[in-house]
Structures are given as structure tokens and as C-alpha cells.
Amino acid sequence: MTAAVDRPNLVAFRIVHRAMRGDARRLADTVERIARGTSPCGAARARAVAGYVDTLCDGIHHHHANEDRLLWPVLERSAGAEVDLSALSDDHSHLDPLLDQVRAGARALAAAPADRAVAGRLATLLGTLRDLLDEHIEDEERTIFPIIDRYVSGADWRQVEDQIRKGSQIRFDxxxxxxFAAPDELAELYRMAGPGLRIMVALVRPGYRRRERLIFG
Structure with missing residues (x-):
């Protein structure tokens, strides 16, 4: 078992998972209201939805592709027979075609913001994405996180996180x-990253919140 002082800190991974699930859920709910005609959608809002969807899908792809490329080999090397990643890898293979469909649906909404049928198709796709992410992430955290905690060294975990972070979209992520972080989780992130993280968040927060208000109200 890994020494307690060198155990992986999973707080950032948990928040990333929660953010993906939360965004899929609130986008599905928002576009469903647009499709029902209970929430207006002009051209600016439709473009903002499409842009947010595209960025979210890029982030989801980046996350699961790097789990396949970086995390899975570490788990197989560290835990050996204790880990079976086949079901999670199958989920990843199903995600990319769905992400492409969601992107296309969002572009269609941007091109026809007044078409409620177009919004309805996007809402259905986003609902499918929401449900798949919920099931997949719950499975992953239940089965893989205990193995990471038991077998993976803190150094190996930090290397995986550092590599994944290189492709992140700072202004979005x-x-x-x-x-999506709980207060204690956010405090832990700031403690680990130092004061520079708090400054960076403060710089990108206003633009992100303007985008949120346009999309989600």
C-alpha cells in the first residue's frame, strides 16, 4: 500500500468529473426549455450555447483520451490483475461519436435558433450525454478511485495530472x-496550487459568468 504521505490527491479529478456532469445536465435542461418554447432563444444565445457545447465536448474528449493514454497504463503497471479497465474503455469509445453528434446539433441550433425541432433534437442528444456521463463517472469513481488510492504513488499521480493539465482550456476550466467545487475542495485546490491560482481564477471569472448568464439565465 502507498504510504499515507504520498497518496494521490483526487480532489481535482472529482471536481472535473462533477463539472462535466453538471454542465451536461444544465445544458440538457436549458435546451429542453428552449425546445418547449418556455425559454426564448435568440441568435446570440444560440451561438453562445453552441460555443459552450463545443468547448465542453472538447474538454470531455481531452479528459477521457488522456485517461486512456496516461492513467490506464499507470493503473495497469501499479495494480496489475486488480484492475479491469475494459468496460470503462468501451464507454470512452462510445463517447466520441456522441460528442460529434452533440456538436453538430449545437451548430444546427446556432444556424436556426427559432426552430424548436432543432432544439428538441439537441436536447435529446444532451440528455443522452448526461446519462452516459452519469453512469460512466459513477462506475469509474466507484471502481477506479479506490485502486488509485491503494496502488498509485503520489508522484505517479501528480505526473498524470500535470500531463492532462497541459491540454486544458484555462479560461473555461x-x-x-x-x-462546481465544494468550499472545502476549493480551499484545498488553492492550498495545493498557491496564490497564483486564485489570481488566475479572478481574471477569467467575469467573462465566464457573462457567458453563463447569456446561456443559462
């Missing part, structure tokens, strides 16, 4: 982490 940082304020989302603030949005």
Missing part, C-alpha cells in the same frame, strides 16, 4: 472548477 478554472471558473468551472470554482463553480
Amino acid at each position: 478554472l471558473p468551472r472548477m470554482e463553480r
